[in-house]
Amino acid sequence: MPQGRIKKLVADRGFGFVAGDRGDDLFFHYSSVSGVTFEELREGDVVEYEVGHGQKGPRAENVRLVGP
Numbered sequence: 129m130p131q132g133r134i135k136k137l138v139a140d141r142g143f144g145f146v147a148g149d150r151g152d153d154l155f156f157h158y159s160s161v162s163g164v165t166f167e168e169l170r171e172g173d174v175v176e177y178e179v180g181h182g183q184k185g186p187r188a189e190n191v192r193l194v195g196p
Contacts, residue, residue: 129176156188
């Protein structure tokens with residue numbers, strides 16, 4: 129499962145971006161977070177995720193916190 133760091137969170141809009149381990153930035157929505165709440169995530173946290181496809185291209189799904 130790919131891992132990356134949370135690059136940016138837009139808390140008031142409920143989404144963020146993960147800097148993937150291949151240098152790609154992937155969008156994720158708060159509804160794609162599992163194991164913790166969206167509010168518990170911080171920029172720089174390490175997460176693992178699955179790559180899915182959204183309306184505007186690849187996105188991170190099943191985003192799970194691995195560590196700070």
